[in-house]
Amino acid sequence: MSHPIVLVPLEQLAAVPAEGAAIAPYSTAEEVIAALRGDFSAAVLVSDALPADDLAQVANAVRASGRPVVEVRSAGWDGETHSPLSAACRGVIAGFGLPAVREALLAL
Numbered sequence: 001m002s003h004p005i006v007l008v009p010l011e012q013l014a015a016v017p018a019e020g021a022a023i024a025p026y027s028t029a030e031e032v033i034a035a036l037r038g039d040f041s042a043a044v045l046v047s048d049a050l051p052a053d054d055l056a057q058v059a060n061a062v063r064a065s066g067r068p069v070v071e072v073r074s075a076g077w078d079g080e081t082h083s084p085l086s087a088a089c090r091g092v093i094a095g096f097g098l099p100a101v102r103e104a105l106l107a108l
Helices: 010-015 029-036 052-065 084-088 100-107
Strands: 005-009 022-026 043-046 069-073 091-094
Touching: 005 010, 005 029, 005 100, 010 022, 022 029, 029 043, 029 052, 043 052, 043 100, 052 084, 069 084, 069 100, 091 100
Parallel strands: 005 022, 005 043, 043 069, 069 091
Antiparallel strands: none
């Protein structure tokens, strides 16, 4: 049986509460895309380190995975500014920092 994964920027790895999930640290959007092709039941994607130029590619990978993905943004978001990644995800939790990862896992 597959398990949930948490995709987290390498520099934030130590601060992510991800009990009960596999952790997939990333440094590049390509690593996120590769992880989204793997075996998992659902994912939490901490998008803080993804460059804006790569969001459309990552969004395509989210859709192609066919599994629920929740985006976590440490900083606040107005909920209206367009993001291809946010549009592709099942939900977005923004403005609560990395503790939101735990809440996203519970929601999945």
